[in-house]
Amino acid sequence: MYKLNFKKRTWIVKQKLNGVSTTKIALSQGVSRMTISKIMRSYNVFGWDGLKDHITGRPETVLHPNAVIVILDLRKQYKYGACHIEQILKRKGFAISHRQIEKVLVRNGMVTPNIKKQKPRKWVRYELPNPNDMWHTDWSYDPFTGKNISVYIDDRTRLITCYGVFKRQTTENSLALLYSGIAEYGKPKSIMTDHGSQYYGTHPNSKQENHLFRATLNILGIKHSLARVNRPQTNGKVERFFRTYKEGYITETFSSLNDFIKHYNEKRLHMSLHYKTPKEVWDELKCKPLS
Numbered sequence: 001m002y003k004l005n006f007k008k009r010t011w012i013v014k015q016k017l018n019g020v021s022t023t024k025i026a027l028s029q030g031v032s033r034m035t036i037s038k039i040m041r042s043y044n045v046f047g048w049d050g051l052k053d054h055i056t057g058r059p060e061t062v063l064h065p066n067a068v069i070v071i072l073d074l075r076k077q078y079k080y081g082a083c084h085i086e087q088i089l090k091r092k093g094f095a096i097s098h099r100q101i102e103k104v105l106v107r108n109g110m111v112t113p114n115i116k117k118q119k120p121r122k123w124v125r126y127e128l129p130n131p132n133d134m135w136h137t138d139w140s141y142d143p144f145t146g147k148n149i150s151v152y153i154d155d156r157t158r159l160i161t162c163y164g165v166f167k168r169q170t171t172e173n174s175l176a177l178l179y180s181g182i183a184e185y186g187k188p189k190s191i192m193t194d195h196g197s198q199y200y201g202t203h204p205n206s207k208q209e210n211h212l213f214r215a216t217l218n219i220l221g222i223k224h225s226l227a228r229v230n231r232p233q234t235n236g237k238v239e240r241f242f243r244t245y246k247e248g249y250i251t252e253t254f255s256s257l258n259d260f261i262k263h264y265n266e267k268r269l270h271m272s273l274h275y276k277t278p279k280e281v282w283d284e285l286k287c288k289p290l291s
Helices: 006-017 022-029 033-051 065-078 082-091 098-107 171-185 212-220 232-250 257-266 278-286
Strands: 135-142 147-154 160-166 190-193 223-226
Touching (some): 022 033, 082 098, 147 171, 147 232, 160 171, 232 257
Parallel strands (some): 135 190, 190 223
Antiparallel strands (some): 135 147
């Protein structure tokens, strides 16, 4: 379809004002006489502004300044993305789409538009059906204390069932932490770890059943699952927790590990949990019969 721009519409009006017939103008521009008449009507009502190009589609929604402040504050404090912020605002009674939130973040230089979307990765995400089907555990550096932190995280609900800070990463500390988790949330069916010496005999001639961690799990009737070597995604839930924890430390949103764990379990919405908190999902599933 032939498209008239502002310059051509202006030319048509000028020709018409100079006395050129509608038929000749229509033929020269390859449009109908009706189009010429519409252009002249717009000119007579709105003047030259009536000839400008009009943006098609729905007009952009203008957000209230207070809503913009809340969006920017959530981004600054927690580094949440647009979809995450959308769900938080929805819980507070505000219906603001993630596309509008994304525009606010881009305008304020808080995110960079992703022109070329990353292709989905090939690995398959797994999730067991019930709480306490499996706990994941590992060790990492704790930036709050300068010591070592270990956590146990439930596979289905992402709930941190127990955590602690220690000077040394030892098997004894890992087991002490496990006992505290069992006392509060019950015994898991299995525990996934990496091949660290706290959980696994690293000597070539080691018998794994004699390692203190494995032997204790056998006594407790808990299966010991090992993550694949050089495949951190296998134990990715606990690795992702450590990353989230350290991001929270960098933004100085939390004053201690205890503050962060409480926020993580009871307030932070998880995309993988359909924007519910770990505690909400844990409570919901614990009230249902096991799958």
